[in-house]
Amino acid sequence: MSRRSTSRGLFGALATATVFATVTAVGSLSASIAGAAPAAEIPFGGWDSCPIDNPETSTCMDVTVTGGNMKIGKLSVGIPAGAMRIAGGVAYRENPEAEFGFDQVFIPPNDNSRGIYAEPIDIPGGALGIDLPFNNLFGLNKASATVESTSALPTVDAFQLGVTLPVKLKIANPLLGGKCYLGSDSNPVQLNLDVTEYGVLEEVPGFPDTAVVRNTGHTGQPFAVPTASGCGPFGVLNPIVNWRAGLPSSTTSNSLATTSDVYNIGADSLRPQPAGSPEPAAVAAERSAN
Structure with missing residues (x-):
């Protein structure tokens, strides 16, 4: 049996466990994953992003990008490990028309992230498309891109590990100011990430409602990127950014591929x-690790 078909079988067990937990109102992945390989010292960091104070949150989901590449028009940017993370809660709302009888609804963390956490990623060649001496002209040519959330929430699929991200990209450079963006709340860059390779499913010993799927491959469906806005005083540098990036960029000119580790735990x-009850095992494990 191939690794891909094996991963699909194991992941099917995870989905079955989640459905069972939801239907029985346990509010978590309550069944253990048959055949999953035990994993030692699975990190529990990041669970503070899960909105467990919301009683509707049944599952906490964390997608941590470990590598990848994004191409937008004439730009090609490598995505380093830890540069992006999608985290929050998942609620299951009854819907007789849905595949499992309910919809999965993303519940964002109790902060301003709306579930998307990202670090700036350097753009090779900087603002002019070529690395220059003297530390890229004393930093004036250096440019970076940061994925930011919009007013629309992400959607996640805790069963199939798919993610949909309506985002905008902030372009940073000393001459562009702090409001240079590709995409906006009203016209976001729509990243629909489908799983192209199911990773290795690992059960966490002692935590039957927890699973980790490592090295999950995602590929973005075709997406368009609009022209830049807010670059330089009164947007006077928008044409320069559009020239550098090749914007607007149609669906045939853009691509996104990532590898991620996906963490699920019952809320x-x-x-x-x-009072008087034992401390939740996941909380105790995280506290003892710090």
């Missing part, structure tokens, strides 16, 4: 327990 494992 009840993170919630405070009644």
